[in-house]
Amino acid sequence: MSISFNAVKPTVFSFMLLYVFLSSTVTAAQNKVDACLKKDPITSQLQCLDQHIASLQRIQESWENSLTVGLEEIARNKGRKDALAKAKKEKIFYDKMVKESCGWQYLLQLPNTQVGALFYKKCEIKMIEQRIDNLKYFSNLLK
Structure with a gap:
């Protein structure tokens, strides 16, 4: 062959x-994260990372909406809503997981709360980026 x-x-x-x-x-x-971390003082870094997080969260929300719409359509066509319910439950779990996963990184930096906040925000950015990739993948499976 x-x-x-x-x-x-x-x-x-x-x-x-x-x-x-x-x-x-x-x-x-x-590059966006690196640009934020080059700013001075640390409060400017934190504000820059907050803006980046807000931008990523908007993208994440649009992909979550895309997935929800696809699952709602499948639920209407097949009469089964269990996948939609699981997806909504997974979103709640994800939010908790981010707080826990990034929270210990913050605590590790105490008593320096500003450095702890930097660690938390960098962790949050990584997790949001991973979530967006997963949402894109699963949304595209429904098409």
Whole structure:
């Protein structure tokens, strides 16, 4: 059994494009965090990270809405709402998980609360970025 180069070529090309896109997205997000951390004083860093978090949360919310709409449509068509209920429950769990996962990083930096806040916010950014990637993936599965 042989595979022709023409059959493999689009797949390799697709993976290369995906890699370049994901690499540039990760790099752009890291560049924003790095730019925030170069500011002085630390309160400016915290404000900059807050703005970045707010921007990411808006993106996250739009993907959560996309997933919810898709699950609601499936629930209407199939008459089963259990997946939608689980997704809503998972959102509550996610919010708690972020607070717990990032909270211990804050506590580790005490008594310096400002450095603790930096650690918390950097952790929150990473978790939001991961959540957005997961929401995109699952939303696209529903299409």
